[in-house]
Amino acid sequence: MRQITYAPSKYIQGEGELDRLGTYCAQMEAGEAYAIIDPYIVSVYGEEIRSSFAAGGVALEEREFQGECSFAQVEEIVSELYLERVGVILGIGGGKTLDTAKAVSHYAGLPVILVPTVASTDAPCSRVAVLYFEDGRFDRYLSLRRSPDVVVADTGLIAKAPVRLLAAGMGDALSTYFEARACRESGAVTEAGGLGSIAAFSLARACYDTLITDGAAALEDVRQGRVSDQVAHIVEANIYLSGIGFESGGLAAAHAIHNGLTILEECRHILHGEKVAFATLAQLMLEQAPEEELAAVAGFCREAGLPVTLAQLGLADIAPEQLLAAAEASCAEGGPMKNMPFTVTPQDVYAAMLAADRRGQQAG
Template structure:
């Protein structure tokens, strides 16, 4: 099987990136559809208009305040069909970034992403997630090519509330352990290929940067101030995490979102919370030593991540509810990127046993 490593065309991070956006967009064309929500539009429109006017790039704003559903994407495509455009600029959080990707997928135009929060690594990746009307995952779409540019204005992201950055930390934290499992089990990465050592190395470094800088960076979140710790953390959450999971691969932690999104309490939580919980279950399945588990559980407690089902919003559970989580989890493609110590495929009974064991560890 071929080894495949993928990445955006260029990743640009700094405190003045928004003011330089027009220059980067001009490398992709002269007319851009801007997929953006109403709040972010009010936050950045004047500055974006100014930089693009200087670079002679024409902007056509299309508001996206809805959900990433088939209907929401169809409405966006219909609005964009009225515009003659060379490229798509997706601005905002995960929803607008994914909406921009869906439009890029159907139009074949170049995609530029500009995150205004660091709540996940969507800006650097080629895939996007579509949900049904009940906010259950229905489809994962894949662009043929990664974003042309990822424009990360850390000054803008530093204004966002703490909970957005915490969600991004939670999502990025898992990548080292998932990439290691994918590599160990002979699994496949997000390109349907053999995992790249480069992806694994980035996922491991991502974890080290998070453990070193997460707590001081979280203390700065919302202040608008960009410290070295904050800057390093944003690179880990957006770039290292994105490259690590796409080229290194995913495993149980992300597979569990398929099941957790189907049960009350957990389904209302952000993606980062679900995978943070899923990581702990994965580590129990790996029979990790007490020192590592204790260290990670302590870290979760200090920064405010869920260590058990109750903290994930699940007020009570029985065997039937745990089975509701286990069955869809094991049907997820990422679940195959896992090697049990005993050998053989992971079963629902083993996954449920790990969830129950975690309950005992996290009190």
């Protein structure tokens, strides 16, 4: 079986990179830029972004991102594009804004530059867009024609985001190594369309090691307004290492369980990476992982303020049949649960979530 590794054509990370966006677009010689931008970013950094494009001599059209990253919204944006003028799509904002930009570029047949303003997910570097229904339920993974052309991570900007978002990105990144390991054991075909490569697995492992080594310090530095080396390391782990690691290393139970949890309205307010953190603990329960590993993951989550119990997910009073329904959704045909190295039933997932909840309530 062949191995396939995907990665962005260019990954740029550093302070002050927002001021260079116009230059990066000009270098592509693609024409007018169409930017899908988070409303908050427009309100705070809009003039800075416009000045960058003016300095680069590139025309810019803006659209504020609203609602969900849904197929309906993507279709609407594509229908509004003036393709005779627009030559590149930009996504500036959080994960759903970036996934919308990726999906728009896919259907419009245009290159895309992604500018994550938070490090809360590994969406920026992947060749996949996660689509949701308008009510927030998970819809599907959309495989794109190619990886993003350019990813620009401004660490100074990202460090100003709420610390909860950086922690959520760490929760998402936490699953990368364990899911890649499961795929490696099962010989699963990854999101890239082949077996996981040595490169992807190595990046997934480096992602986990970076989280354990620098995670706590990075969170404290962000709380204190410092853009330290540790912050830069975690930004790279959350965005690049996790992005390449999950896509070319593979997804498994952790993201399958996350997808199942999205059907529960009670935890819709919980961020993607927060749900993935708990789901990672549940995957380890499915695998009957050694206590040393369970303790390391649970301890990391507690230190980062990530959920390790059902109550912390807003599911303290969830009815057993509802939790079982989420378990059943996690085992949906064609989903990442199929990549586990053993057969997993909804009853197994239900038991694993309860076991993770019990483990999360323990002090050690």
